[in-house]
Amino acid sequence: MFQLALSRMREFYREPEAVFWVFGFPIVLAFALGLAFRNTGPGELQVGVAAGAGDSALAATLDSSPRLVAAVLDSGTARLRLRTGRIALLVVPGDPLVYRYDSTRTESGLARLEVDDVLQRAQGRSDRVAVRDDRVVAPGSRYIDFLIPGLLGMNLLGSGIWGVGFSVVQARQRKLLKRYMATPMRRSHYLLSFILSRLVFLLLEVVALVGFGWLLFGVAVRGSFATLAALTILGAFAFAGLGLLVASRARTIEGVSGLMNLVMLPMWILSGTFFSYARFPDAMIPFVKALPLTALNDSLRAVMIDGAGLLSLGAPVAIVVAWGAVSFAIALKIFRWR
Amino acid sequence: MPAGECFGLLGPNGAGKTTTIEILEGLTPPDSGAVEVLGTPWRDGAEGRALRERLGIQLQETQLADKLTVTETLALFRSFYRQSHTVDEVLALVELEEKRRARVVTLSGGQKQRLAVACALVSKPELLFLDEPTTGLDPQSRRQLWEIIRRFRAAGGTVLLTTHYMEEAERLCDRVAIMDHGKVIALGTPRELIATLGAEHVIEFALNDGVPADLVDALRTLGGVTAVRPGADGGAGGGGLSLTVTELHRTLPALLTLLQRRALELSLLTTHHATLDDVFVALTGRQLRDT
Numbered sequence: 001m002f003q004l005a006l007s008r009m010r011e012f013y014r015e016p017e018a019v020f021w022v023f024g025f026p027i028v029l030a031f032a033l034g035l036a037f038r039n040t041g042p043g044e045l046q047v048g049v050a051a052g053a054g055d056s057a058l059a060a061t062l063d064s065s066p067r068l069v070a071a072v073l074d075s076g077t078a079r080l081r082l083r084t085g086r087i088a089l090l091v092v093p094g095d096p097l098v099y100r101y102d103s104t105r106t107e108s109g110l111a112r113l114e115v116d117d118v119l120q121r122a123q124g125r126s127d128r129v130a131v132r133d134d135r136v137v138a139p140g141s142r143y144i145d146f147l148i149p150g151l152l153g154m155n156l157l158g159s160g161i162w163g164v165g166f167s168v169v170q171a172r173q174r175k176l177l178k179r180y181m182a183t184p185m186r187r188s189h190y191l192l193s194f195i196l197s198r199l200v201f202l203l204l205e206v207v208a209l210v211g212f213g214w215l216l217f218g219v220a221v222r223g224s225f226a227t228l229a230a231l232t233i234l235g236a237f238a239f240a241g242l243g244l245l246v247a248s249r250a251r252t253i254e255g256v257s258g259l260m261n262l263v264m265l266p267m268w269i270l271s272g273t274f275f276s277y278a279r280f281p282d283a284m285i286p287f288v289k290a291l292p293l294t295a296l297n298d299s300l301r302a303v304m305i306d307g308a309g310l311l312s313l314g315a316p317v318a319i320v321v322a323w324g325a326v327s328f329a330i331a332l333k334i335f336r337w338r
Numbered sequence: 339m340p341a342g343e344c345f346g347l348l349g350p351n352g353a354g355k356t357t358t359i360e361i362l363e364g365l366t367p368p369d370s371g372a373v374e375v376l377g378t379p380w381r382d383g384a385e386g387r388a389l390r391e392r393l394g395i396q397l398q399e400t401q402l403a404d405k406l407t408v409t410e411t412l413a414l415f416r417s418f419y420r421q422s423h424t425v426d427e428v429l430a431l432v433e434l435e436e437k438r439r440a441r442v443v444t445l446s447g448g449q450k451q452r453l454a455v456a457c458a459l460v461s462k463p464e465l466l467f468l469d470e471p472t473t474g475l476d477p478q479s480r481r482q483l484w485e486i487i488r489r490f491r492a493a494g495g496t497v498l499l500t501t502h503y504m505e506e507a508e509r510l511c512d513r514v515a516i517m518d519h520g521k522v523i524a525l526g527t528p529r530e531l532i533a534t535l536g537a538e539h540v541i542e543f544a545l546n547d548g549v550p551a552d553l554v555d556a557l558r559t560l561g562g563v564t565a566v567r568p569g570a571d572g573g574a575g576g577g578g579l580s581l582t583v584t585e586l587h588r589t590l591p592a593l594l595t596l597l598q599r600r601a602l603e604l605s606l607l608t609t610h611h612a613t614l615d616d617v618f619v620a621l622t623g624r625q626l627r628d629t
Binding site: 002003004006007010011014015171174175176178179180181182183184185186338 | 363364365387388390391393395397399400401402403405406410413414415416417418419420441457461
């Protein structure tokens with residue numbers, strides 16, 4: 001079994017493309033998303049003022065706010081910029097003033113509040129209650145803090161299913177499985193060797209991604225590393241089992257690719273990798289929570305962000321383990337060895 | 339099959355050789371009947387594994403992992419067995435020492451095949467199954483493989499091989515079974531099978547303008563001819579004929595005289611010692627290679 005696992009690892013690291021997709025890609029993704037959603041304070045909102053009576057005075061007033069950048073635009077340009085999101089809101093001078101914006105965009109909503117506030121104050125409205133802003137910038141509440149555990153979970157899913165699925169189907173296609181069957185090799189050893197080799201790469205994946213998040217964005221692990229390690233190992237087991245199940249019958253690479261997408265795509269979207277699954281309708285939430293990636297992502301976030309211990313994560317951990325055990329058992333039962 | 343024998347399953351593609359050998363290897367369950375190998379029936383679990391310890395198997399279509407080296411591949415297969423040759427020993431058996439660090443993908447066809455046989459030999463098997471070990475190889479690689487098989491037998495091993503090269507069967511096998519359409523149609527030593535033709539030589543010829551209908555009867559009456567069969571195609575001129583003859587030196591001049599008298603022009607004329615190919619033609623009426 002050790003030799004089988006060793007062969008598996010050799011086959012993997014001698015495939016430079018596979019190495020990139022497993023290690024490089026998530027890091028590039030984290031880097032890009034981290035940059036796109038970096039915390040630059042409240043940020044400046046771009047707004048436009050349509051050409052008309054008193055337009056430049058309006059623009060000057062708006063521009064005086066540190067949170068707004070205003071420009072006078074002719075109607076054609078204004079419409080185009082509003083549509084493409086280059087400006088969050090368009091002020092049309094007149095009586096009454098018209099705010100034109102897309103209410104479903106968060107930025108536009110913010111711009112509406114800010115623009116109205118600036119204009120009303122300029123007209124002499126005064127605040128009745130004294131307030132003070134207390135901005136939270138502690139690590140753990142940023143988007144990148146949310147993203148890194150999600151990417152870790154997604155990476156465990158992807159490398160488990162791709163890494164296991166493709167090599168099983170390739171071995172089947174090349175009649176190598178049949179050749180192994182002609183030896184006294186135990187079948188369970190063959191399947192377990194995948195899990196063993198996954199564990200070794202898992203270590204590298206986790207270190208690469210967590211280390212990257214820590215070095216570049218200061219994403220710390222609040223919980224213990226042992227808990228994080230235990231969770232990733234469970235996740236890798238579960239997804240390797242799922243990978244074996246996906247590959248247990250397929251005869252061709254094309255066939256198994258389709259199955260893999262069928263398994264992974266819903267989880268990428270639903271399981272809260274890039275955004276919280278709380279955005280889905282309430283009726284869907286129990287189903288979403290039963291997915292192994294959701295359970296794993298939730299647990300990873302609990303450990304990395306909130307510093308939770310393994311014991312407090314009973315339910316999601318049970319879900320992950322159950323997926324792994326059930327799919328491994330089914331895979332062993334229905335596996336096509338020829 | 340007695341121990342120490344080399345037994346050949348011989349037949350055209352699709353005759354059922356691979357199916358037969360895979361049933362014997364316990365890889366394909368038989369539709370009916372019972373299979374015993376080394377006195378043991380095939381069972382799942384520990385008994386099956388114990389039997390596999392004693393076998394060496396090379397399958398027809400296996401492609402070993404491209405990215406592994408020769409040494410790594412052998413170390414992997416070695417790890418499946420309780421008793422085995424060391425990697426160095428088995429490399430010496432198949433003369434792949436200088437390729438030990440090469441990745442499988444860089445090996446030539448003959449070297450890959452020798453590696454596949456090495457994977458079968460690594461377990462020190464009592465019984466070696468080879469399924470078309472030399473198909474598609476160049477003559478030199480083929481001879482190298484024959485040499486490997488000879489050495490294995492010299493060390494007391496038993497071999498069951500399939501081939502569609504009659505020449506290979508004649509050189510390697512003590513006994514052969516000729517198969518066609520899933521049935522054994524002849525069984526014996528190569529010499530015995532050739533002897534069933536009743537003659538040792540074969541004359542094949544073809545005529546420029548085709549064979550006249552009454553020529554066949556005329557040929558049967560020639561001295562020393564034991565059989566007349568449709569034979570190799572002469573090329574442009576339609577069908578040729580194949581004569582099985584006991585005494586080449588008498589029949590050949592008589593044939594030439596006959597053809598000259600009837601003003602028939604030869605487009606092809608060859609003679610050879612009778613081979614298992616001729617036995618197959620005699621049994622099925624078909625050329626082995628045509629199928």
